[in-house]
Structure formats: C-alpha cells, structure tokens
Amino acid sequence: MSDTTSADDGAEIPVVLITGGAGGMGVAAARRFVAGGWRVVVADHDQIRAEALADELGEVALAVHCDVTRPESCHAAVRATLAWAGRLDHTIAAAGLWTEGPIDDVDEFEFDRVMAVNVKGVFFTSKAAVPALRVTRGSLTLIASDAGLQANKGASVYCASKGAVVLLAKTLALDLAPDGVRVNAVCPGDVMTPMLRYQAEAYGGTDQDGYLAELLSKYPQGTNARFIEPAEVAELMWFLAQPTSAPITGAAMSIDFGLSSGIQ
Numbered sequence: 001m002s003d004t005t006s007a008d009d010g011a012e013i014p015v016v017l018i019t020g021g022a023g024g025m026g027v028a029a030a031r032r033f034v035a036g037g038w039r040v041v042v043a044d045h046d047q048i049r050a051e052a053l054a055d056e057l058g059e060v061a062l063a064v065h066c067d068v069t070r071p072e073s074c075h076a077a078v079r080a081t082l083a084w085a086g087r088l089d090h091t092i093a094a095a096g097l098w099t100e101g102p103i104d105d106v107d108e109f110e111f112d113r114v115m116a117v118n119v120k121g122v123f124f125t126s127k128a129a130v131p132a133l134r135v136t137r138g139s140l141t142l143i144a145s146d147a148g149l150q151a152n153k154g155a156s157v158y159c160a161s162k163g164a165v166v167l168l169a170k171t172l173a174l175d176l177a178p179d180g181v182r183v184n185a186v187c188p189g190d191v192m193t194p195m196l197r198y199q200a201e202a203y204g205g206t207d208q209d210g211y212l213a214e215l216l217s218k219y220p221q222g223t224n225a226r227f228i229e230p231a232e233v234a235e236l237m238w239f240l241a242q243p244t245s246a247p248i249t250g251a252a253m254s255i256d257f258g259l260s261s262g263i264q
C-alpha cells in the first residue's frame with residue numbers, strides 16, 4: 001500500500017464547506033462548486049433542506065447539521081468534513097439573518113439573535129476552518145452585504161453585523177497571509193433568495209410588492225433595475241476560491257449593480 005493517496009479515491013478533489021448551505025446563496029454556491037468538479041459540505045441548521053440538497057447533488061456532497069451560533073457545532077462541521085473528505089480547501093460563511101426596525105424597537109433578544117448568527121457564527125466558522133485551510137493553503141469567503149459598506153436606513157443591527165464581517169475578513173486576511181490562506185468578504189446587494197422573500201413578508205406588511213419596489217428604486221439602473229440572482233453571487237464565490245485569485249485577499253467585493261458606489 002502506498003503512503004500517498006491516489007486521485008482515484010477522490011482525495012485530490014478540492015472540498016468546500018458552506019454554512020447556510022441550504023439557503024438561497026448556499027444552494028447556488030453548492031451547485032456552482034459541484035459543477036466545477038469540487039466536493040461540497042452543506043452545513044446548515046435546517047438539516048432537512050441540507051440533506052435534500054446533498055441527496056440531489058449525489059456522492060460529491062455531504063449534509064452536516066451545524067448551528068453556527070455554537071462554536072462547538074462549527075468545529076464539528078469541520079471535523080465531519082475532514083472525516084468525509086480528508087481535506088478542506090475553501091469555506092464560505094453564508095449563514096445569516098436579516099432584521100430591520102428603528103433602534104427604539106430593537107430589544108436585546110433581537111440584537112443577540114442576529115449578532116449570534118451574523119457575527120459570532122462567521123467568526124467561529126472561520127476559527128474552526130482555519131487549521132484545515134492552513135494545510136491546503138486554502139481560502140475563506142465571508143458573506144457580508146452592501147449593508148456592511150454603507151448604511152441601510154432602518155437596519156442598524158443588520159448593518160452593524162455586516163460591517164463587522166467586512167473588517168473581520170480584512171483582519172483575518174492580514175493575520176493569515178503568512179500561512180497562504182486568503183480571506184475575502186463578498187458584499188451582495190438584494191439577491192432573490194428566501195431571505196429577501198422573508199424581508200418582504202416580515203417588513204413589507206400588506207404591501208410586499210411595494211417593499212420590493214422600494215428596494216429596486218434605489219438602484220442606479222432606474223427602470224432596468226432587477227434583483228441579483230443567487231447564481232450570479234455564486235459565480236463570484238467560485239472565482240474567489242480559484243488559485244488564479246491568489247492576489248485577492250482582504251477584499252470586500254461588491255456585487256450590487258453599483259448600489260453601494262455612492263450617493264446618486
């Protein structure tokens with residue numbers, strides 16, 4: 001028996017771990033990486049949807065239950081990845097929650113609920129993944145938002161959480177550069193996923209179409225404005241994971257039709 005692993009048993013096929021992997025952008029990313037020949041770990045606290053996706057993708061995918069608000073759950077997801085695939089090349093921290101409302105209406109429970117997923121979850125997902133990424137000289141993509149680059153009126157907690165993700169990515173990029181590990185933030189505008197539909201239902205009240213139209217009215221494309229497709233964001237995630245993106249680290253990459261470019 002050789003002490004090196006042959007390509008035949010899949011050991012050389014790269015592996016991506018995606019938290020929030022059963023959500024809108026997570027699913028699109030999983031499909032993109034599988035199409036590119038990678039193996040995918042779909043980590044989500046919605047195990048039913050994670051398993052349904054892994055079943056659909058076949059033997060190149062593994063579903064893992066993960067609650068990113070619990071550091072031990074993040075570490076367990078990485079352990080499960082290594083037990084299954086023997087390596088980890090890229091991690092996408094996409095688990096996230098939306099909230100909005102004026103500061104007077106935000107109580108401690110809501111603040112903690114959102115921060116626990118959007119900030120603590122991204123931090124401990126990163127912490128769990130870093131040792132394995134050092135081995136492969138891999139990379140991390142943290143999903144922030146245009147709301148991490150500019151204020152979104154009425155969404156102070158969400159903006160604070162996404163601003164934290166942007167600077168977490170930049171700081172980790174500096175810290176991990178000597179190890180050859182790259183870290184970037186992706187900052188999408190409004191992407192047509194279950195989160196956007198939840199936003200419209202929860203905060204648009206009886207005028208959900210009006211809520212969505214109001215979002216689109218802020219885009220510089222005017223009457224040609226449209227929502228971003230999850231597959232379009234997945235393409236950027238795929239690009240960032242490639243070795244050809246070697247110089248790209250510490251970036252906060254907008255994919256928002258220019259929404260965050262400045263005041264119109």
Ligand SMILES: NC(=O)c1ccc[n+]([C@@H]2O[C@H](COP(=O)([O-])OP(=O)(O)OC[C@H]3O[C@@H](n4cnc5c(N)ncnc54)[C@H](O)[C@@H]3O)[C@@H](O)[C@H]2O)c1
Pocket residue numbers: 019020021022023024025026043044045046066067068069093094095096097098117121143144145146187188189190191192193194195196
């Ligand atoms: N949809 C948008 O317009 C938009 C825009 C900018 C940024 N984002 C960000 O992109 C990321 C993905 O968003 P999406 O639109 O795909 O949302 P989504 O709601 O479709 O998916 C989020 C996923 O995260 C999972 N999740 C939530 N809490 C979790 C936890 N504690 N542990 C593990 N998994 C958990 C959910 O089960 C879900 O599958 C989020 O961080 C979001 O804030 C979304």
